[in-house]
Amino acid sequence: MSKSAEAANIEATHPEIDNIRADINSLKSDIVDLTRHVKAETSASLESVKDISREKIAALKESGA
Numbered sequence: 001m002s003k004s005a006e007a008a009n010i011e012a013t014h015p016e017i018d019n020i021r022a023d024i025n026s027l028k029s030d031i032v033d034l035t036r037h038v039k040a041e042t043s044a045s046l047e048s049v050k051d052i053s054r055e056k057i058a059a060l061k062e063s064g065a
Helices: 001-012 017-065
Strands: none
Touching: 001 017
16 A cells, blocks of 8 residues: 555545644644734834833933933
8 A cells, every 4th residue: 555545545534634734734823923013012112111211311411411
């Protein structure tokens, strides 16, 4: 029996394999979405830190420190 015939036989006798494939594809998609969200949140957080830093530097310059 060839490898592809064996694989087809395994898939036919174990329908869970299709569920696992679907889960893996869904997981990949979810990871991509999560990565986008984390990047966006990180960027927003960095902008906030930069703004606060600028304000503090300006305040220090005004106080003569």
